[in-house]
Amino acid sequence: xxxxxxxxxxxxxxxxxxxxxxxxxxxxxxxxxxxxxxxxxxxxxxxxxxxxxxxxxxxxxxxxxxxxxxxxxxxxxxxxxxxxxxxxxxxxxxxxxxxxxxxxx
Numbered sequence: 001x002x003x004x005x006x007x008x009x010x011x012x013x014x015x016x017x018x019x020x021x022x023x024x025x026x027x028x029x030x031x032x033x034x035x036x037x038x039x040x041x042x043x044x045x046x047x048x049x050x051x052x053x054x055x056x057x058x059x060x061x062x063x064x065x066x067x068x069x070x071x072x073x074x075x076x077x078x079x080x081x082x083x084x085x086x087x088x089x090x091x092x093x094x095x096x097x098x099x100x101x102x103x104x105x
Contacts, residue, residue, distance in 0.1 A: 053080035
């Protein structure tokens with residue numbers, strides 16, 4: 001059980017750090033007025049997440065010298081949508097969803 005808790009906290013840390021990075025890059029891109037007018041912010045966030053999450057996962061696996069399995073790549077794309085959700089709507093939305101899903105006993 002302790003290992004599961006440690007793994008879960010690492011996943012949350014991964015999502016949080018990538019959401020922060022996506023938010024920073026998005027804000028930097030929004031400074032370019034021509035880019036901000038032509039491309040919707042939500043599309044920028046989703047595209048950045050879909051690029052950065054697999055790249056971060058591949059980099060992490062390379063650093064840890066672990067083999068890359070197909071399901072890891074798939075999971076990184078699923079995580080990209082979670083990262084995009086957090087980057088777009090912030091932690092309030094994630095907290096609201098967690099409260100609905102996790103019933104307090």
